[in-house]
Amino acid sequence: MTDSPGNVPRIAVDAMGGDEGLAVMLAGVARARRRAAEAQGGEIRFLLVGDEAAIRAGLSAHPNLERHSEIVHAPDVIAGDEKPSxxxxxxxxxSMGVAIDCVKQGRAGAAVSSGNTGALMAMAKLSLRTMPGIDRPALAALLPTLGDNDVVMLDLGANTECDAKNLMQFAVMGAAYARTTLDLASPRVALLNIGSEDQKGTGEIRDAAGALRAATHLPMTFTGFVEGDRLSRGEHDVIVCDGFSGNIALKTAEGTARFVGDLLKRAFTSSVRSKLGFLISRPATELLRDHLDPNNHNGAVFLGLNGLVLKSHGSANELGVATAIGNAVKMVRADLARRIAEDLGNFDARAAA
Known part of the structure; x- marks a missing residue:
């Protein structure tokens, strides 16, 4: 039986994927279980997919996790540089393919992997197929902002070229994701563009904007265009773009965050006076570090498939893995795929009328 909001979520974890190895993956799963146990009604079940002997040995360090888990043996691992084909x-x-198949077979409500992104996307699309009404799936993730909540951004690399219909579908899926993960009744949705004026951008972007302005019946608020320098201001809840632009924007944002962190580290270690300054300002710098830490925003999801598959950073630590699993649990409990299907059905019905 598949997971539903009223059942205990079951998450299939590719225990062998990721740069940090099995030990970090299991530590992240254990941390996610502890977090859930501390929340009311927060039980989770896990399918740990990979080499059975290695997983069983690793579980000796997490005795409380073993009784909440089932090991699913998979003898092979996808290499980080392996071609999707x-x-x-x-x-x-x-381990990656079997974890996805657990979702397809209804054994799990979502799969989480820190492995090869291209392979994960190709396998998920081939195995789960796209939902009715969706032309292309999109990769969506949460990015930190100065606002009260993170911002959902998609597509982040699944589709290098998109037409107006693709962008419209991404907006509907992103809004459903924001309602689920950020608990927003009517998320503010914007299209990434080279200017905020109506005449700016490509024909595809302008056509998508026209369709979204007319979609007043959907549980979202279209706010127009947003430029790249406003992504982190907290003025929007969902930012939509093609995968080529989105991936560049994401990598630029991550690089800027690392640049700021390295610059601060260099400044605070340049002299005795600066070291004293660091001690005084340490609470503020710790807050900045936590806010920019990608492990606190980990877990990109492939939206538009007949099942939930999340991509964790390959270099994610224990906290990052737990964060990705926590996001997967939220989506399973909220029945995200059903919400997306309903919103797309309402959009298409209104458009046809």
């Missing part, structure tokens, strides 16, 4: 041919024996 090669990975697909080995899907049935790899």
């Amino acid at each position: 090669q990975a697909i041919r080995r899907a049935r024996t790899t």
